[in-house]
Every structure is written in structure tokens, then in C-alpha cells.
Amino acid sequence: MSETAVSTGMNPDVDVKPPKQDSGRMKRIIKNRAIYMMILPGFLYFLIFKYIPMSGLVIAFQDYQAFLGVMNSPWVGFKHFERLFTEPMFFTILSNTLILFMMNLLFYFPVPIILALMLNEVRREVFKRFIQTMVYIPHFMSWVIIVSISFVMLSMDRGIINELLAMMGFEKINFLMSSDWFRPMYVLQVIWREAGWGTIIYLAAMAAIDPGLYEASRIDGASRFRQIWHITLPSIRSVIVVLLILKIGDVLELGFEHVYLLLNSMNREVAEIFDTYVYTAGLRQGQFSFSTAVGFFKSIIGLIMVMLANWLAKKAGEEGIY
């Protein structure tokens, strides 16, 4: 194993000083054999279900045939990547991804911050906990449930929203089959499911603020808004920055399940993202190599974005995420 230097440097020898470093390490390994046995199942899990698939990415450079296997399928170099970048669908997918990401950033990201600020101003603990109990609920529901409830409420056939529209004299809107309504619907569902849960980390940061600051500002005659602006917000600045950067790192992670559930033939042109495209092209149409290339491209961009975001965080004087 290649970590020799790291591990021997890290661990002070608690046992009898060994004559040579290596025999001491051997002894320790033998002494810890039970510990290795404990790690083994988990280690195998990561090997089989995480690292073998990573090596399976080589089929992006092959014309993979199931009956030939990874070993014998012919190599084709960058053929599938060339196809990806010349496919008109590629730009649709890329722009869909970026637009959904921007909408998330603009309309979802501030919501938990505002909600946390509001909750933080509540002094009655019972009331605060009551509200928290309500807004956390959707987070535990699967996307299937969230989307199903939305469908029941938005459907043309006696959905409550359309009934209300009709009652107020408007025309019914076919939200579910409309390419115009897909994006607002997507973002609203993200807000509904995650905004409450998203407050937790901000509330924790706010709980650490010294109450003396508020006392002092109150004596100086600061209003509640000024307190929020000059005390609470600056105190959670670093948390906001870190979460923002994490979000940027996740630019391509828009949630396969969520989008896939909303996707239909009428909104495909605005709703198709990398994950849904990989699923359709790969598992539905059996283009294993091409869809692996698409997924590979996505993973690489994701990795670069995470590293870039982390570097930015450190640049901004914040602690990195790893």
C-alpha cells in the first residue's frame, strides 16, 4: 500500500519500540486483525459498487457489447464524446441544466436564509418549534410523494388549483403538460420540500451569536430590522458563503428522481437534463457506451466544480469543505 509514509508518520508507537519500523507495522497490523475484519465488508462494498463502476467508465471509449463484455468490446477512442458535443440535444440539455441551476440559486437559495431569520426572531420557543415541525415535514417525503401531491392538486381533472382558477373566472391551465410551467413547478417543489430543512444549519449558526450584541444594540436604539441587518446577517456570513459554494459545486446535481418524475413528452425540451438523458439513452435505448460517455462528462464537470468551489471558499478566507 502506498500510504506507508503517512501512516507510520502519524502513529506514535505505543508498544515496545521496534528495532525496525516495518516489523513494528507488521506487528500492529497483526494485532489489529480483528479491526481489519470489521472494515472488510464495508471496504468490499466501496470497491464493488463505487470503484469497479469507476473503472467501468472505460466503456465510454468502447463500443460496448453485452455479450463481449468490457474486456473484448472494441475500442473507439473519443467517438462517443464527439457525438455528444455535436448532438443538438447536448446544448438543449446544457442550457436546461444551467437555467434550472440559476433558478434554484435565485429563487430557492435565499428562502431558507429568510425563513431562518424569521424563526430566529421568535422568542416563544413553543411557537418556534411548532412552525419548525410543520416546515420540516416535506423533507422526509420522497420526490414521488411530493410530485404526486402536486399532480393531484394541479391536474386538469378536478385538481384543486384548476378548480380555484375556474371559480375565479380564469381559464384552466394544464400545468403538468406545459413547457412554460415546468421550471416554476420544479423550483416551487424544491422550495416546498427543502426550504424548511435548509434553515437548520443557519439556525445553528444564529444560536451561537452572543446575546449581548443584541442587548447593546437595543440600548443604542437599534430597531429589529437593523439588528438583523447589522448583527444576525454578518454573523452567518461565512455559513452562507460555504453553502453557496457547495451549491455551485453541485451545479449538475438537479435531482434525477425529481426531474424524471416531472418529465413528459410535452415538456421534454425544457426538462431534459444529463441524468434523465443518460437514463433514457442508456437503459431505455441500450446505448450503454454513449450514455456512459454522457455520464462521464457530467461527473468530470461535477468534480471540477467541487474542487473549484472549494478553492474559492479557501480564497474567500473561509474554511474549505475538505
Added chain:
Amino acid sequence: MVHDKTIPSRIFDIVNYTLLLIIGLVTILPFLHVIAGSFTTVAELAQKRFVLFPTEWSLDAYRYIFSTNTIFKSLGVSVGVTFFGTMFSMLLTCLMAYGLSRKDLDGRNFIMFMVVFTMLFSGGMIPTFLVVKELGMIDTYAALIVPTAINAFNLIIMRNFFQNLPEGLEESAKIDGAGDWGILFRIVIPLSMPAIATISLFYAVTYWNTYMQAILYLNDGAKWPVQVILRQIVILASGLTADTSSMEDFVRPPEQTVKMAVIVVATLPILCVYPFLQKHFAKGALLGSIKG
């Protein structure tokens, strides 16, 4: 904090409390609407539109969905997958987390790096699918459990928890002649019950909500968990998605009340454990944010 009793501050509080109450209600109204709607008759729902408390109670919708055994079966699958999945995941996670919490272990940093790297980069959907297929797991319940057995995030939370236990405990147990397995099962695990409860709930909710694994790995409709059936009945039945595979039991588009009843059935278990979830999950989410 001493209360600020000036008039602008009072007004601020009133507005703030009112807005929060509205936000809270808006969040849960859809659930209440669906629950109430599922217990009423088709006629009442059509007539009153927004029902929060049914005047005409009816179990028709439930009778209808339980008239075939599709829902029963899928609930059974979900319960089984949740139970065995959580056990399996906890076993693997605890063993590995405890191992990795031992500071005197050679190779520890290497294995930790290996775990963390999977959070940043993955082989993706298709290569993972091919591995699952090679292992002969397609159309088996194992496919819903084994390929997602360990969540790297949960593993790190557990490891951090174990690492923060007082070291003297292990030392004194060793002096008393306990082996590593004994220390783990007789000392470390009993002392870590709060963390174990939290992570078990994390896993249980994930398994109950499992959907993607099922559509990736199970072609056989008889093996589908309740989430997939829910999608078939509510989302596909509206004739929306291009793919309308195997929906033998519900040919006619189901009534709103029926859809609502299926949603309630798929949601209920989570609402039942929710009080526990809330307490533990908030803690867990914070544990996770303090990464080690």
C-alpha cells in the same frame, strides 16, 4: 434575551408570527387536503373542491385500492426492504465506522480518502447498473439494498461519533481482557445508541423512499415497492409520461380520492415516525455539517 417592548418591535413580532404561521400552514395544507380528500366521497370532493374536514366520511377509496393486492404487496416489499435494508446498512456502517475510528490503524487515511472520494466522483448510472447486472441482482430485492448499503456521509458521522467517545473506555476494557469485537459490541455500541438511532432513521427513510433503484433494477412489476406503484397510479395514470409500462390493475384513470388514498398509504409510515425523526434528524444534520 430581555424582551424589547417598544411599539415598532411589537408590530414586528405580530407581522413575523403571522407570516410564519401562514408559511407553516401553506407547507402542510397540501398534505391535509390529500388526507381529508382520501376519506371523503368522490361526490363531495367534486362539489366542495377544497376539503379539509370531510362531512361525508367514506372509506370507498381505501376499499378500492385494497380490492386488488397490488398495494398490499408493494407495501410489504417496502416494509421488508426498509427493515432488512436498515439492519444491513447499520451493520456494515457501524463495523466500518468503528474500524476507521481507531487511530492506531495502518491504512486508515487511505481508506478514509477512498470513502470521501466517492462523494466527489462516481462511475455513474450505467457502469453501476452493469455491475449490479453482472452480480445477477437484476429483479432481486437485494438490488434495492446492497448497491446503496453504505452512505458515505452517514459513515463519516458514525466514525466521528465513535472517535469522540472517551479513549479510556477501550483501554480499561482491554486490560480486562476484552477483544476488539467485545469492545465494539459490549461497550462502544451500547454507549452510542443516540447516534445509532439517528443514523438508523436516516437509512430507514431512505429505504422507504427508494424509487430510483427500483426503476433501474426491477423490471418485474410484482416486486415493485410502494413508491413505484404510487407513481404508476398517480403520475402515469394521468396519461402524461411517454412510458406506460405494465399497469394491469388500474386501467381506467383512477378517481382523485383513489389517488389521494394511495398517497396517504405511502406517506403514513413516515408521518408516524416523524416525531422521532424531527428530534434526531436535526441533530444528525448538524453532526454531518461538522465534517472531520
